[in-house]
Amino acid sequence: MTLKITPVKAILFTKISVALTCAWPPSPKMTKSSIILFKACWYMCYFSSILLLLPLLTSVYEYRDDPVILAKSVCLSCAVAQVTIKMMVCRMQYSSFQMLYHDMETFCKQADDKKNITLQRYVDDYKCAYGTYTLWCYLTAIGVICGPLFLPQQFPTDAKYPFPVVHHPVKSIIYLHQSLVGLQVSAGMCIDCSIAILLFYSAARLELLAQKIRSVKTECELDACIKLHDEILRYISKMINVVWPLILTTITTTAMGVVFGSLNMVTEQPIMVKIQYSIVVFSASLELFICAFPADNLMHMSSRICLAAYESKWFQGSVNMQKKIFQIIFRSQKPEVIRINGILPALSLRYYAGFLYTSCSYFTAVRIMVNENVID
Numbered sequence: 471m472t473l474k475i476t477p478v479k480a481i482l483f484t485k486i487s488v489a490l491t492c493a494w495p496p497s498p499k500m501t502k503s504s505i506i507l508f509k510a511c512w513y514m515c516y517f518s519s520i521l522l523l524l525p526l527l528t529s530v531y532e533y534r535d536d537p538v539i540l541a542k543s544v545c546l547s548c549a550v551a552q553v554t555i556k557m558m559v560c561r562m563q564y565s566s567f568q569m570l571y572h573d574m575e576t577f578c579k580q581a582d583d584k585k586n587i588t589l590q591r592y593v594d595d596y597k598c599a600y601g602t603y604t605l606w607c608y609l610t611a612i613g614v615i616c617g618p619l620f621l622p623q624q625f626p627t628d629a630k631y632p633f634p635v636v637h638h639p640v641k642s643i644i645y646l647h648q649s650l651v652g653l654q655v656s657a658g659m660c661i662d663c664s665i666a667i668l669l670f671y672s673a674a675r676l677e678l679l680a681q682k683i684r685s686v687k688t689e690c691e692l693d694a695c696i697k698l699h700d701e702i703l704r705y706i707s708k709m710i711n712v713v714w715p716l717i718l719t720t721i722t723t724t725a726m727g728v729v730f731g732s733l734n735m736v737t738e739q740p741i742m743v744k745i746q747y748s749i750v751v752f753s754a755s756l757e758l759f760i761c762a763f764p765a766d767n768l769m770h771m772s773s774r775i776c777l778a779a780y781e782s783k784w785f786q787g788s789v790n791m792q793k794k795i796f797q798i799i800f801r802s803q804k805p806e807v808i809r810i811n812g813i814l815p816a817l818s819l820r821y822y823a824g825f826l827y828t829s830c831s832y833f834t835a836v837r838i839m840v841n842e843n844v845i846d
Contacts, residue, residue, distance in 0.1 A: 525629035553658025669764035680778035776802035
């Protein structure tokens, strides 16, 4: 008997996957003590990531003349910096994310059978891909954590500390701390899954609206559709305003991670190091896709409202009803996209393909520079 993953269970799974970053605010209905506990956990997790980020940045400076260790330190610094920045963004947008997630959870819990069909289809179509990605993120972190068991190194990273770390219990504490932050980095990568679930939810709401618009028969029903359309567009606009800093963080840090992580695959390294960083590079290059695909889907779905309005029986309605249909068609001409002026024209699969091409170009340039330094 296979376990059915419902929309509510999919949301719960995503919430658990980002628990180590405290990026999913508790429900507004939670008690005051629970909210205080959540915020206290956020401060502890954030402080934990900072305690590794600073030694990693020190390592970047200390090993600036060693291209191999430099590449490792930059790659891992980007990973830790990513989760640190994302946690700060989620904390600054606490109220907005709380509203967005609460609205989504409430809608899924209260959805009737007709709405559940559409929501369940989204879950069935993407649960394997996003569930596998989440598992892969944590397995990648475990692979890096277990590195010292197979490689001649003390810790998972080459972080430099201002005190000796060769003796116990300091050595054990440092190892456990780096392992914890490694798992936090995985949770930080899963924040993109929480963005994706918001995007899929928005697309599902638009799809349900399109179904209602196609079947409208009276002007009263059409007015209800227009009101619902306004509500969904406000939700999407609010979501885009709070997620674009997270998208920008993903773009910046994954590009650097792919470039510098790839150097460990083409330089003289033990085979275990090459395997380790090939997994890291693959995970980093996949991360932006996790958001790009649902963003591309939302862009196309928002445009389909126009087609749904045209396919309705507008020609049987009054002149006033036909004018309102025209209004819907006009508003749907501009698709809903995540964009950052001057940086991100529109997050889509087309942009993701360009991102991979640009990252490969940067990698080629950095590799040439490293080879020249090695020859000198």
